[in-house]
Amino acid sequence: MPGTRGPRVAMLSVHTSPLDQPGTGDAGGMNVYVLELSRALARRGAEVEIFTRATSSAQPPVVDVQPGIRVLHVPAGPFEGLDKNDLPGQLCAFTAGVLRAEAHRSEGWYDVVHTHYWLSGQAGWLAAERWDVPLVHTMHTMARVKNAALAPGDVPEPQGRVIGEEQVVAASDALVASTREEAEDLVRLYGADLDRIHVVPPGVDLDTFTPPVPSDATARTALRERLGLPVDSPLILFAGRVQLLKGPDVLVQALEHLPEEVRLVVLGGASGRPTAVRELEALAHQCGVRDRVLVHPPVERRRLADWYRAADVVAVPSHNESFGLVAAEAQACGTPVVAAAVGGLRTVVLDDVNGVLVDGHDPLAWADVLGALLADDGRRARLAAGARAASRRFGWDEAAAAMLDVYAQATKRRPAR
Amino acid sequence: MPGTRGPRVAMLSVHTSPLDQPGTGDAGGMNVYVLELSRALARRGAEVEIFTRATSSAQPPVVDVQPGIRVLHVPAGPFEGLDKNDLPGQLCAFTAGVLRAEAHRSEGWYDVVHTHYWLSGQAGWLAAERWDVPLVHTMHTMARVKNAALAPGDVPEPQGRVIGEEQVVAASDALVASTREEAEDLVRLYGADLDRIHVVPPGVDLDTFTPPVPSDATARTALRERLGLPVDSPLILFAGRVQLLKGPDVLVQALEHLPEEVRLVVLGGASGRPTAVRELEALAHQCGVRDRVLVHPPVERRRLADWYRAADVVAVPSHNESFGLVAAEAQACGTPVVAAAVGGLRTVVLDDVNGVLVDGHDPLAWADVLGALLADDGRRARLAAGARAASRRFGWDEAAAAMLDVYAQATKRRPAR
DSSP: OOSSSOOEEEEEOTTSOTTSOTTBTTBSHHHHHHHHHHHHHHHTTOEEEEEEEOOOTTSOSEEEEETTEEEEEEOOSOSSOOOGGGGGGGHHHHHHHHHHHHHTSOTTOOSEEEEEHHHHHHHHHHHHHHHTOOEEEEOSSOHHHHHHTOOTTOOOOOHHHHHHHHHHHHHOSEEEESSHHHHHHHHHHHOOOGGGEEEOOOOBOTTTSOOOSSOSHHHHHHHHHHHTOOSSSOEEEEESOBSGGGOHHHHHHHHTTSOTTOEEEEEOOBOSSTTHHHHHHHHHHHTTOGGGEEEEOOOOHHHHHHHHHHOSEEEEOOSOOSSOHHHHHHHHTTOOEEEESOTTHHHHOOBTTTEEEEOSOOHHHHHHHHHHHHHOHHHHHHHHHHHHHHHTTOBHHHHHHHHHHHHHHHHHHGGGO | OOSSSOOEEEEEOOSSOTTSOTTBTTBSHHHHHHHHHHHHHHHTTOEEEEEEEOOOTTSOSEEEEETTEEEEEEOOSOSSOOOGGGGGGGHHHHHHHHHHHHHTSOTTOOSEEEEEHHHHHHHHHHHHHHHTOOEEEEOSSOHHHHHHTOOTTOOOOOHHHHHHHHHHHHHOSEEEESSHHHHHHHHHHHOOOGGGEEEOOOOBOTTTSOOOSSOSHHHHHHHHHHHTOOSSSOEEEEESOBSGGGOHHHHHHHHTTSOTTOEEEEEOOBOSSTTHHHHHHHHHHHTTOGGGEEEEOOOOHHHHHHHHHHOSEEEEOOSOOSSOHHHHHHHHTTOOEEEESOTTHHHHOOBTTTEEEEOSOOHHHHHHHHHHHHHOHHHHHHHHHHHHHHHTTOBHHHHHHHHHHHHHHHHHHGGGO
16 A cells, blocks of 8 residues: 555445435445445545445446545346345356456556455455455444344344355454454454454544534424424434344333333334334334334434434444444434443443443333433433543544554555465 | 367356266256266367365365366355355355466466356356456256246245346356257246357267167166166156156156056155155155155266166156256167156157157146056157167267357357447
């Protein structure tokens, strides 16, 4: 990697585009991660090209997002109707598209391949080998972790994914974990070489996710009115994809045991099964809390901050999270978080400092914690202050600086492999 | 392709090795096809390298089968326990191995990539594009054909395979069909360009599969005794993988309606479900014919000819066959074939000339046809003569000559694409 210019990064995100709206389908924290990391890298002089599978004929083949960031939509399979389980069969087509793009460049164009999720890792493995550049991989989620903490009724990840992940771990010159917990999982469950793991906490967009100004009751009432939310009810916000992994059903069931006036706002769309939202609504009906659950489709990121600010508590009952971006963003907005004590959430949420951690997913336990916190204005104010302070740990500029260092180390390490 | 030497062919057979024993697991007619075609091509001066996924630590990375034929076992995923459904996830690893092998050669080593089955087509598509050489593809089986004629209880092929097949059809410079029926399916079901389809009937090893000498009753008795088969019973032979697609259950059920002395010999092992053979035996028990069904594991090809010779009739009740190698081999041994009137079997078996075609898979209809044929020595003798004559249509040398012509045409066509 020459010192006179920033590195040229081939960023691979096969199955979900950084230009997609997060909070529905396959688009979640990873999309935000890829785009925000790329932005911060570009600010530091890197040239980032993000390769993602084309999923609509309306997408131009190349989108110049901003100076230093280009998104390339690679045709590989039909735009719509391709099941996620059928994506592995499209990796040859996708990889061919990536290699083709490089072939139009002068030789040795890219300095590093950074892949996200195992599918991209498979494609990037081949590309990095052909180009003789380091492969840097971020898992985001791991089949073995997910399968060990499966939500009741959820389907285990197939063995083919486990095998694919093992290969990518073995082939990577550097593995990026968001938290220490993720690094430990990589070593324990995938036999990763500790020397090649780098913990780089992802950032939170601290310009977008800020505490409310002014923060008085009048401003908050106006905000809730603007969002169409009940002004006087205690509000619990769930923001994320509606799928078993994220545990929204735990909150619906907990609501039954919370005071009548408490409302749950579900901000997100179906993922996995297209009927996921309707199933959640049916569960609410069954629990007798249907009129206390407000479902709203996901919103743009710059509007999302207002939803965090409008809530009394943001709940993150996921069965697993490698980081838990929603928790970090909510904290940056000064809203206390109640989160499951799993994965990266244990790094983001410090119990009784900037939020509360709950063991397990028993709706009664969640109702206890949520009820107590909603009833205690003083404690919420203390945790809100802690949340704002803690969020300063997570900045994308710091993340990008650390990532450039990872790229440099991987480049140095590569000849020795 | 230079005229002074034979072409260098990269032959891709991802999911099944030509060195495997056919008749069990995933090994069937395609294995024979790849190996025999390669042999015949080598005899005509081609240099063939067959790439297949390594499935055992006992396999050497490179096996020089004979001058002009080399088998390369490419590591891609675990040796054992990889489900066929998880193979698409290994295509990047496999393709990387193929590209790596080429990188060790002098530039422009291979003249053509010939792929077998859609998985290989996906890998070969990428390789041919990188090397800028023509892609020649043989489908062997097609998801849309299989799904249209699904055996009762069999599972449809996934959409991901259909999509993958469509891509390979579109990307191929030449498509090789074994029969006119297969060519029609390619056009009708996959929108293939007729100009790029070449019908090349596969060969039968006419040195191995020959009529019995001597062919008198004494020799036949000795042969049956040697194979451990009943000497005096009318014998129906089923040779092939025990799986619903191949329809052995039809024969077991037909046996119930055939004279008491008729025996069914099932020569083959389980495919798909490991319990397939036991399930067939259970069905026989249920039909009250368990002691009339003899199950024997698949045998080497040079011994297989004796089994064809020992039978009175060879039955091929498949729900689909792109060619039907078993029928052609049995005919070469002078044994009449009773086959389902599907796919390539309609090319190989000429009704009442060298065998009998049966519409559908009704066990009663099969019992009628088989019973009548077993009772009519004169007709069997006439069909046996027809079978021997017809088998001369299928020679591997002719197939190899035709294939070299396909390679040459694909090479000429390529720049125009």
